[in-house]
Amino acid sequence: MPKVKTVKKSTPTRKTKTLKSEILSNGSQLNSLVLSALPTQKSSMSVQKLIKALKAKYSVANNKTYAAYIKQYMRNQYEFIGMRYPERRAINKEIFEAHPVLNHPDIYQLFYLLWQEEERDYQCFVLDYCDKYIKHINHPDWNDQNLQVLKHLITHKSWWDTVDILASKVVGTIILSDREKYSQLMDEWISDDNMWIRRTAILHQLNYKHKTDTDRLFRYSLQCAHEKEFFIQKSIGWALRNHFRTDPDLIKTFVSKNQSKLATLSVREALKHA
Helix, strand or coil: CCCCCCCCCCCCCHHHHHHHHHHHHCCCCCCHHHHHHCCCCCCCHHHHHHHHHHHHHHHHCCCHHHHHHHHHHCCCCCECCCCCHHHHHHHHHHHHHHCCCCCHHHHHHHHHHHHCCCEHHHHHHHHHHHHHCHHHHCCCCCHHHHHHHHHHHHCCCCCHHHHHHHHHHHHHHHHHHCHHHHHHHHHHHCCCCCHHHHHHHHHCCCCCHHHCCHHHHHHHHHHCCCCCCHHHHHHHHHHHHHHHCCCHHHHHHHHHHHCCCCCHHHHHHHCCCC
16 A cells, blocks of 8 residues: 655644535545545645646636526536636646646545535536546555545535546546456445435446446346436436447347336437437
């Protein structure tokens, strides 16, 4: 296990105190390595510099008109700075070039701090960071901690825009790296009380193609088929539709056999390209 750099203690800010208490009060089963990386003490200089630079660049890109539009599009769930996707990616590229990739404890600090920001753009930066450095993040010595951190992100400020990317591109990548070890965790997540965790379990194989564990895909689909929740019904259909591209006959057979159990929305989505 990599040695965790000791961070010098300092007086926590109100935000970091709130974050610590929020995490613990919600019963997050974070182990000592993850807790040691939380911003309950002064963040590392690397994290501070990155966030300062990011906020400086994002503030210049503020577009109130587009911010109002995207806020309404996202059903007024969050505030936005107002950057369009290409602009955000261009700014993030500059940040990536100016700041070396962080070690895992610092990554956890960065993610937790940005997840506390009011504007959704900062959570989107976390998604872009994961996309840029997924090969670095996905490491056998750190994946237990990674999955704990990801579960926290998925269950806080939860909406499809962040959950679906974390599920398919980050959680899915980690699970695929060691299926023998982590598939059991997905079996736990599919029974979780939190709807977004169940959605993550359903969607984690979204990009697996021929590597998809179809038995697990079908089992999860049927286990949640009774649910009335739109985001669960939609995710079942989406997961089946994606695998339809790889094995259409198998999906057609499964849907035909279980049409009476599956929600109409799930069936429609699954066979959208049939």
